[in-house]
Amino acid sequence: MSKIYFAPMEGITTPTYRKVHKKYYGGIDKYFSPFIVVTSTHQLKKRETREFDPFEENLVPQVLTQRGEDFAWAANMLKGMGYKEVNLNLGCPAATVVTKGKGSGLLRDKDKLRRFFEEVFTESNLPDISIKTRSGFIYHEEAEELAEIFAEFPFKEIIIHPRVREEFYQGSPNLDSFNIIKNKAKCPVIYNGDIFDINRLTECYDAEGKEGIMLGRGLLRNPALAEEKEFDPADKRLPAYLDELYDSYAEVLSGDRDILFKMKELWTYLITGFHDKKEEYKKLLKSTTAADYKAAVRGIIG
Ligand SMILES: Cc1cc2nc3c(=O)[nH]c(=O)nc-3n(C[C@H](O)[C@H](O)[C@H](O)COP(=O)(O)O)c2cc1C
Missing domain, CATH: 3.20.20.70 (Aldolase class I)
Structure with a gap:
């Protein structure tokens, strides 16, 4: 390989x-x-x-x-x-x-x-x-x-x-x-x-x-x-990966705004694997607090 x-x-x-x-x-x-x-x-x-x-x-x-x-x-x-x-x-x-x-x-x-x-x-x-x-x-x-x-x-x-x-x-x-x-x-x-x-x-x-x-x-x-795995929206690792990324950015960046900027940038790529989540994704992009962002993520990955 x-x-x-x-x-x-x-x-x-x-x-x-x-x-x-x-x-x-x-x-x-x-x-x-x-x-x-x-x-x-x-x-x-x-x-x-x-x-x-x-x-x-x-x-x-x-x-x-x-x-x-x-x-x-x-x-x-x-x-x-x-x-x-x-x-x-x-x-x-x-x-x-x-x-x-x-x-x-x-x-x-x-x-x-x-x-x-x-x-x-x-x-x-x-x-x-x-x-x-x-x-x-x-x-x-x-x-x-x-x-x-x-x-x-x-x-x-x-x-x-x-x-x-x-x-x-x-x-x-x-x-x-x-x-x-x-x-x-x-x-x-x-x-x-x-x-x-x-x-x-x-x-x-x-x-x-x-x-x-x-x-x-x-x-x-x-x-x-x-x-070599096809994208699986139900992969158990996905929520943990996203949570830990958020928390790790919180340790090195100051304030929700900068962390949300990073997470939203990643989501512009990740969202391609979720075809029927347009409304939830709009909420994610509009989120300005950690709580709104995390609620929107739950709406997308369940
Ligand atoms: C947001 C973004 C940032 C990038 N930054 C770099 C970089 O710092 N150094 C570099 O060599 N290429 C950079 N690239 C190019 C990528 O490394 C890669 O060559 C390009 O995305 C094509 O590969 P892909 O189709 O697999 O994404 C960047 C690409 C993107 C989309």
Whole structure:
């Protein structure tokens, strides 16, 4: 069976979320932290530090930066904390990130991208380095040149979300560009994109996901997806998972408002498994207190 990774999702797959998911559900070989922004000052904000400190087993911290030198600094700092692998974000499509030449913005200028990696790999003693990339900035045809660049460097793994930046999360993943990069790669290649149910997951095991699969939104919709279980609205773990997530957020956030924001964001994915609960879901979205929220959840999951 292929390895399964939990995708990084900013604001959602927080240390709190990961702790609770791990407790109730299995099947995940590695979790990835949402991106940690690293600038040339090498000073991390407290909020960023919390993404990877204290040390977490099975976690790969992900770094978002525009200079190879800064990435190498972060990788060595994370290695010092005990992390064996560090991941580079080459996928974030947000305009604020891309205009600074970070995330998928690094894919735009291929010479600059190559120089970025040259700078990284001049460092000695690095941890394993993996990348999570899109298959192009504007066109899928860019995959050819990206494949050549990626094959020049000793990555541990390449995770590909085969959409270009311009697509954000629209349209369908482009399997041709995925295969172009995969066929030239000198390391295992992991597939990521739009795996939402068991049929698609098992189909992927024998095809593009042979060397590994990364699941994102599918796991938010169905936290048992990596166990190869179809979403079961009556799964006994679901109320406990949601309660513990709420209580764990209450320990680190101040006030119902912030906790409810987190829970409602998760529910935008989870609700896809409850087809006849429109009215109850409206109540959940309107809730402004813990009591109203919990009553609405009971209305949905019984
Ligand atoms: C809300 C949200 C936040 C995300 N944050 C990150 C991130 O911090 N780092 C990253 O590499 N990808 C991020 N992604 C992209 C996901 O990791 C993943 O590549 C994408 O959702 C496609 O996979 P999926 O179809 O399985 O969800 C984010 C996606 C979403 C929807």
